[in-house]
Every structure is written in C-alpha cells, then in structure tokens.
Amino acid sequence: MLIGYLGPKGSFSHHVAQKAFPKGKLVPLKNITEVMKAYESGQVDYSIVPVENSIEGSVHETLDYLFHQAAIQAVAEIVQPIKQQLLATSLNKPIEKVFSHPQAIAQGQKYISQHYPNAQFEITASTANAARFVAEHPDMNYAAIAPQASASEYHLKVVARDIQEMEENYTRFWILGHRVPELDLPKQGDKQTLALTLPDNLPGALYKALSTFAWRGIDLTKIESRPLKTALGEYFFIIDINNEKKKLVEFAYQELANLGITFKVFGSYTVFLIHDK
C-alpha cells in the first residue's frame, strides 16, 4: 500500500505516516499540494496532510485546496504532539548557525538565545530539510531545530531535548482516502468538517447556519472564516462538528440546504492520538 506524505524523510508528516501505516510504502512529496495531487491521480492509496497546529492555526494550503480544487474525503484524523530537538553532527561543538522552519525557530528562539547568544538563525523550507542540510555539512558549526525522527534519519546527535517554548503544541493531520483505514492507535471521538458558503441574499446567514447545529445540541469544536479569494470581505466558513449524533447532523444538513446555504463535507472521521515517548 502506497502512502503519500510531506517529505523529506524525518519530518513530522513522515513520523505520522510511519505510526499510521507501519507496513505501508511511504512516498515523500515536495509540498502539501503535491501530496494531495498524488492521491487524486491514484499515484498513492492514501495521503497524509497537516490540517491545523495548536499554536499556528490552520494550514491554509491544505484547507484551501480541499475547498477550491478537490473532491477528496478525510477518512481519519491523527493528532501528533510537536516537540523540537536541537540537532548537530556531534555533541559539544560550537554552534554558529541554527537552521529551521520559521515556526520551529519561533519555538526554539528563547532556548537558543539563552544557550548560544551569538548563534544566527537561517530559514529553511522545513525542519527535516534543516536537519538534512546540517548532516550534509559536518565540517561547519551548524545545528538544526527538528523532530526526533530527523535525528534518526540523518544520523544527527541530540544536543538539547524538547527545546520548544510552549508545552502544549499539537498538529492535526488528516488521512485522505476512499476507505476508512484500520489504525492501531488510541481513539478520541468522531468529528466531521465542512465548509459553508453563504448566499448573498440571506441576512444573518452565518447566524442561521450556526443555528441549525445549535438548536439540535450539536457541538461546534471549531469555526474559521477563509477568504473566498474573490474580494476582501468575502469568506467561506470551515466548521468542525461533533459527529456523535449522526441522525441530528443529517437533519441539520437538510435545513442548511433549505436555507440556500451550500456546504462541502471534507470528511467524517475518527480522531486518533499519537503518544510519543
């Protein structure tokens, strides 16, 4: 079974793919859009994409593509804790430059400035790219902020462990596919994500849309407006709902349709958790 993920090897996406499909053949792809296209074109059986981080918020590349261009279903969600490591080719070497993705730099900045006040930061496209680059330059005084998986993948030493500033840092990943996969991971409830487009001629349309869920006691766990990319001030709305009252959710959808509110379901899925040691 072929599984597409956001490469290179040693990324958080790679780690999630390994945890979800330990027997799968994992196919690294160069950006999130390529990961989704690989699934659409049948090049892989499932694709794994990041959806939201607890600090940074939604991954727009994923949600915008699913809304504007795709007819793909999320069939499972995996929640991955994000912990960042300071990696180098050897321990105790001086560190002059630290490479990482801007988000990981933001999380590691405090630690680095305390312990390596003269170190400079260099931005890379991903944390795993940073690790690979550092591994390729063993003669330089370089370090990377990257996940544990990158240390194993590129044979780097962990100079400092869990240097991220915020303790509570998680990323939600979706598995895109035709069938619900069987995952050997602990479960945490059922959700559904949909995108609403509101008609221009319905005053208070968003309020009415939310009413269809509220008066049935269906919990919304998230709401977010995203630009429709037409004009400033025109949005679609991504909402996550608790999918434990399936019959009531169906009635809510009928009512949305009657109100003239268009909706696109991104998926009905079980949420799984990864517990790293």
Place this chain on the structure above:
Amino acid sequence: MLIGYLGPKGSFSHHVAQKAFPKGKLVPLKNITEVMKAYESGQVDYSIVPVENSIEGSVHETLDYLFHQAAIQAVAEIVQPIKQQLLATSLNKPIEKVFSHPQAIAQGQKYISQHYPNAQFEITASTANAARFVAEHPDMNYAAIAPQASASEYHLKVVARDIQEMEENYTRFWILGHRVPELDLPKQGDKQTLALTLPDNLPGALYKALSTFAWRGIDLTKIESRPLKTALGEYFFIIDINNEKKKLVEFAYQELANLGITFKVFGSYTVFLIHDK
C-alpha cells in the same frame, strides 16, 4: 511625527505609510512584532501593521500579539491593492534566479514558468528584501518579484508589470495609535474588531455571542477562530462588525458581559482605500 512600519524601504507597508503620512518621518522595523513594540514603547507616534490579505487570510503575528500581549488600539484601517512587478537591474538580461517572499512567488509562478521556464526560485523574508538583494548583485542574472515601490527605492527596472495571478488581491493595514489620524484618502465605512473568549461552562456560547449581534441587525463582516495556544481545540474568536449603529453595538457589549463572555476591542476605525495608478 514618527511612524513605524515593516521594512525595509520599498515594501507594501512602506508604501502605505507614505500614503497615510506623507509628511511623517518613517521608521523601518525588522518584523511585525518590532513594529508593534516600537509603538508600545513610545519610540514612534503611530505604527502601521498588516492585518489580513484577501488571498492568504489573517496575519497571525499581528492579531495574536494584539490579543495575547498588547493593549493597543487600531485607529484607522487602510486597504492596499497588491500588485507584483518583475524587477531586475537591467531590461532584457537573461533571468536565472527569481527572488521573493513565498506568497509573491505563489502569485508570480505562472507568469515566470511561462516566460522563464528555466528560472529557479529563491525564498526571501520579504519582497522588498528580494528587490534589495537583486540590486546589490547587478552582475548576476537575478530578478525579484516585488512591489512598484521597490523599483523606485532600489533603482530597478520593471521587466514585466502586474504579474500576479489573481486580480483581486488586497491587504488590510491597521494604524495603531492614541488618536485618530487625519488621512487624505477616500473613506469606506466604519468598523470595529473585537476578540471574544467564551466561558467553558456556557453551552452554545459562540452561538449566543453571535446572537447578541444578529438580533440587533449588526452585520458581522468577518469571524475567525484562533488557537488560544493552550490546547488543541481551544480558541478565541476575532470578529469584525459594522459600527454604523453605535448605540446598538454598546447594548450588544452589555449583553456579552452579562453572558460571561469576555471581549477585547482591537479598535473602532474608519476604513480608507488606496487607489494606485
């Protein structure tokens, strides 16, 4: 009068600062957080920060800082159309590398791949940084995707004009300050932006919060959830409301307070438009 903005010179922020305060002394700062801190510390009289782009969505660095760390008011909003130019040190030179911010690269990719199929892209921290870098390397076959303001600032030639893929591309900027400035720009209505934090023990709290505006006929022009940075699934909500019914808005705030919903007003402001030739 001192005005802080996101530098370097030649950025869209710089252009907005020049349009808003043609007689101001403009102070470039190295990132958005520094722009806000410069105002907080009294280093400048006003600061100008980007808030939202019609394609990319909200600027999280701005909104998160205003929510979590600041007690600053937005006193005016400026809407700037985003148009990207292909710039080089001379016309008709071969172009081997194109430098720009990832968002501008995304917008210019189609044009570049049609006209310069062999050109490689290099990421920079901002479009103005890309322009400055290209100007500093006149012997190389480099080009930048950057605003018109960068061409004048760094004496670059416009190789191709308005190469962005999407026609409707705008960025909202806020002026942070103590007093409402007098701007010589066309006006487009009054808005207010606030951040809501919902109590845990109020079922359907978001729905109730929106009700306070909906049944008074106060239009919401935007709603967005942002992570509270505590745990996945905990959010605050940024809403933009039409502020033309000021008395009704006050009543809505009283009702929010009675419901136990906390809110922080980011500003009550007039929206101004920039029309570039």
